[in-house]
Amino acid sequence: MAIKTFTSGETLTASDTNTYLNNGGLVYITKTTFSSSVAVNVDNCFTSNFTNYVIALNMTGASANTGIYMRLRSGGTTDASSIYLLSGFISYMGGVNLTAATSGGATTDWFLGSHDTVYYPNMPFRIEVMNPQVAYRTAIFATGWQPVNPMPYYRNIGGVTSNTSQYDGFSIIGNSASFTISGSVSVYGYRQP
Amino acid sequence: MTYRITTHDATTGETTSHEMTDDERAAAVDPEIVDLVATITDQLAELEQ
Numbered sequence: 001m002a003i004k005t006f007t008s009g010e011t012l013t014a015s016d017t018n019t020y021l022n023n024g025g026l027v028y029i030t031k032t033t034f035s036s037s038v039a040v041n042v043d044n045c046f047t048s049n050f051t052n053y054v055i056a057l058n059m060t061g062a063s064a065n066t067g068i069y070m071r072l073r074s075g076g077t078t079d080a081s082s083i084y085l086l087s088g089f090i091s092y093m094g095g096v097n098l099t100a101a102t103s104g105g106a107t108t109d110w111f112l113g114s115h116d117t118v119y120y121p122n123m124p125f126r127i128e129v130m131n132p133q134v135a136y137r138t139a140i141f142a143t144g145w146q147p148v149n150p151m152p153y154y155r156n157i158g159g160v161t162s163n164t165s166q167y168d169g170f171s172i173i174g175n176s177a178s179f180t181i182s183g184s185v186s187v188y189g190y191r192q193p
Numbered sequence: 194m195t196y197r198i199t200t201h202d203a204t205t206g207e208t209t210s211h212e213m214t215d216d217e218r219a220a221a222v223d224p225e226i227v228d229l230v231a232t233i234t235d236q237l238a239e240l241e242q
Contacts, residue, residue: 029203030201030203030206032199032201032208033208034199034201034208034210035199036197037197037198037199037210038196038197038198038213038218039198039199040198040199040200040201041198041199041200041201042200042201042203043200043201043202043203043204044202044203044204045203076200169203177196177213177217177218178196180196180197185201187203
C-alpha cells in the first residue's frame with residue numbers, strides 16, 4: 001500500500017478510510033482476564049485469518065513466586081508433550097551479567113520468565129507467535145523478566161516446536177498445579193493484505 | 194485450596210472457569226518434578242535403612 005499524505009482541508013474519502021483500515025498493523029482478536037487460576041487457556045485465537053500474532057500478558061498477581069510457562073493448544077487440548085525448545089539470554093539490570101538461557105533440548109513447555117510477589121511484581125510479558133495455525137514449526141519470540149532481589153533480569157528468548165502440528169490456541173501456566181496466577185491476556189494478529 | 198483453570202474462547206468471547214479434576218492436577222504437574230520427588234523419596238528411604 002502506498003503511503004498517502006493528507007493535506008489540510010482535504011476530504012477523507014470512504015475509499016481512503018477503508019484502505020487504511022484494511023491495511024493497518026495489529027488487529028485486536030481477543031482479551032480475557034483471569035484470577036487465581038492454575039492455567040489460563042485461550043482457544044480459537046489462531047485462525048487462517050492471520051499467520052503471525054502477538055500476545056500481551058499483563059500479570060496482576062500470583063499465589064507465590066512462580067515461573068511463567070506457555071504451551072500450545074489444539075481443539076481445546078493442551079499439548080504437554082516434549083516439543084518445546086528455546087534459547088536466548090537473561091541480562092541483570094543491576095550490573096553487567098549476561099547469561100545464556102536454554103531449554104537444553106525439547107521440554108514440555110516454554111519458560112517465559114517468572115513472577116515475583118515482592119521484587120518487581122506484576123511485570124508484563126510480550127510473546128510473538130509465528131505460524132501456529134499452519135503446518136510448519138511454530139516459533140515464538142518472547143520478552144519477559146526474572147525478578148530477583150533487588151531488581152529484575154530481562155529475559156529474551158526464541159522458541160520453536162520440534163513438530164509441525166497446527167494449533168488454534170495456547171495456555172499460560174505457573175510452576176505446577178499448586179501455583180495460581182492472575183492477570184489479563186490479549187491477542188492481536190498481524191494484518192495481511 | 195481450590196485450583197481453577199480459566200478458558201477463554203476467542204470465537205464466542207466466552208470465558209469459563211472450572212475447578213481442576215484430580216486427573217487434570219496430576220497432568221499439570223511437571224514430569225521432571227515428579228521424577229525429582231521420586232528420587233528424593235528413594236534417597237530418604239536408603240538413608241533410613
